[in-house]
Amino acid sequence: MLQRLDQSCEVDLWSGREAIPREELLARVAGKQALVCLLTDTIDAAVLDAAGPSLKVVANVAVGYNNVDLASCRARGVVATNTPDVLTNACADFTWALILAVTRRLGEGERVVRAGRWAGWGLDYMLGMELRGKQLGIVGMGRIGRAVAAKAPAFGMRVAYTARRPVDVADAEHVPLDRLLAASDIVSLHCPMTDETRHLIDQKALLRMKRSAYLINTARGPVVDEAALAWALREGRMAGAALDVYEREPIVHPDLLPLENVLLIPHLASATTETRTAMADLAVSNALAVLAGRPALTPL
Numbered sequence: 001m002l003q004r005l006d007q008s009c010e011v012d013l014w015s016g017r018e019a020i021p022r023e024e025l026l027a028r029v030a031g032k033q034a035l036v037c038l039l040t041d042t043i044d045a046a047v048l049d050a051a052g053p054s055l056k057v058v059a060n061v062a063v064g065y066n067n068v069d070l071a072s073c074r075a076r077g078v079v080a081t082n083t084p085d086v087l088t089n090a091c092a093d094f095t096w097a098l099i100l101a102v103t104r105r106l107g108e109g110e111r112v113v114r115a116g117r118w119a120g121w122g123l124d125y126m127l128g129m130e131l132r133g134k135q136l137g138i139v140g141m142g143r144i145g146r147a148v149a150a151k152a153p154a155f156g157m158r159v160a161y162t163a164r165r166p167v168d169v170a171d172a173e174h175v176p177l178d179r180l181l182a183a184s185d186i187v188s189l190h191c192p193m194t195d196e197t198r199h200l201i202d203q204k205a206l207l208r209m210k211r212s213a214y215l216i217n218t219a220r221g222p223v224v225d226e227a228a229l230a231w232a233l234r235e236g237r238m239a240g241a242a243l244d245v246y247e248r249e250p251i252v253h254p255d256l257l258p259l260e261n262v263l264l265i266p267h268l269a270s271a272t273t274e275t276r277t278a279m280a281d282l283a284v285s286n287a288l289a290v291l292a293g294r295p296a297l298t299p300l
């Protein structure tokens, strides 16, 4: 990737392990033509203004783009791009990993073994929930939601989903959110993070879910009210949850940390070597295309 960039551009690379500090970004973006950024970078009017009129493209290395202020990009004639498709399969696989892990209590089981607290096999020890015959409720039937739904028959699950418009997916029922929450055994979030979806899953929504149901979030943290979720999990108003994303990453709501019935994963859904390489490659291709005066491959 860097080689491809180096061949045609002068590259100013932030190579720190952590996200580039805001002040550093504001200083270093000045006068640049392209910005390849991560979901941990907030690209707002201040960053675009700091870049100045030379900036032509903001290439986000993520499919989600709630970190990029699209209106401000458009107002300045800056093309913004994301990395759809290349991560769909990794994210769908990972969603199923979370579903299986939380319903079969893998996190809890591992903690017991590692702590030396396992007293041996027991007929009714650490029982989980079987997937066969249950309903998977998918909130947001975009590329990833559809890829998750496609694997449901392998586990014997039926699928219900919410989406602005019905999509053409065999054997999946389009339902309103209230019905999906009330009838699903697993609720998996695959919607974008927007003003409409912020705290879509709040206390009221959680109380609509079955007490035996599980919530999976691989979308964006703020779609779920974490304080309300911690309350529902603690009070036994739902069976469990698996989270890959958080309201204030990398901070996790402290009320979630002591709970056994929540699986907490550090934002890894697309984290395979193959997929992260493809994401970086696509972002670079987007930046190079715009710099060369061609249309971006995946414009927003």
Ligand code: GLV
Residues within 6 Å of the ligand: 039, 061, 062, 063, 064, 065, 087, 270
């Ligand atoms: C990851 O969260 C992404 O949006 O690509």
